[in-house]
Amino acid sequence: MTQAWQLAIGPVGFRLGSAWGRPMTQLRQLYDGYPSPSFADYTARIEPARPWRRWLRPSLAITGDYMIPEALPMALGHGLLALEMAMNLQMALGHRRHLLIHAATVERDGRALVMTGASGSGKSTLAAMLGERGWRLMGDEFALLDLDTGSIHPFPRAVSLKNQSIAVMERVAPADRFGPLLLNTPKGSIRHLRPRADAIVGMRAPATPALLLFPRFGAPTDVRPVGAAEVFVRLTQASTNYVALGEPGFDALSRFALTVPAKAIDYPDTEAAIERVERLWAELS
């Protein structure tokens, strides 16, 4: 492995490796200011898909402690994205210390707003925008639910902005926090955004979940309450390790579903969503 680096994101340490220099350089620039871990929980690497693919029409495979056999190789130009996916993969397949919920989370006054939904629901963009407007970004990919305390631990990776969201965030965040624009990925155009410094400094500070939202981008504004049973079922589907955790996962998730109020919000644009989120948040207290 020609390039190696260790990176702490919240309570998780990664040992990263790349057979090529450029993706690792991009990653180090993107995660500038992040601490080194005291212990690396997971190894995540990108390697040539075949030995000759290091030089000849380079293409890469994601490897590490956990890997998916027969995964399609990726273009070297998407190496940064592959390293991000490699970290996600290790978490999704290997992590057992917390219940992982596929969700974006922001924090204010020690309380967490958790937003979950399918890819394209707008949760990453919403979390990124809130992170520029007085909230602490805790993460846009995984919410780490503590099995004992029920609190949410930050996992503030770079935000993965897709397609129209890129321009939206380029208007509000400084250029030096963005990674390179990656075109023609399986999800279209992708550009990563490093969270604000307060999110990095506070990456070890958990928060108590106070509100769960199911955002849906592209529809007229609407808000509906979501019952605890529906929340429970939808979150089992949004968790990558619920089954693996067994009873502790059940206990943690059922407690979350029964105690955290939940709403589904439809919104036509980010500004409308933020206005609605702030109003719902104010109604909590």
Next chain:
Amino acid sequence: MPCESLTLIYHRPSGITHVVAPPVPALLEALDQPMTARDLAARLGFDDAEAVALLNERLAELVEAGLVRRA
């Protein structure tokens, strides 16, 4: 664990989560020891044939789900 009108169950032997609606929680609570379907019906106060037939249907579903074991 009660959850609105439903009940969440973590089944330890299988590790499977179940979300069940009434009358399943009451049936499982009444089944606190091995018993015949007839005894269970009596315990629940079912005495007409139609109610007992419905009980047997629910029990068959619970056997299928792995929450009740046929002796």
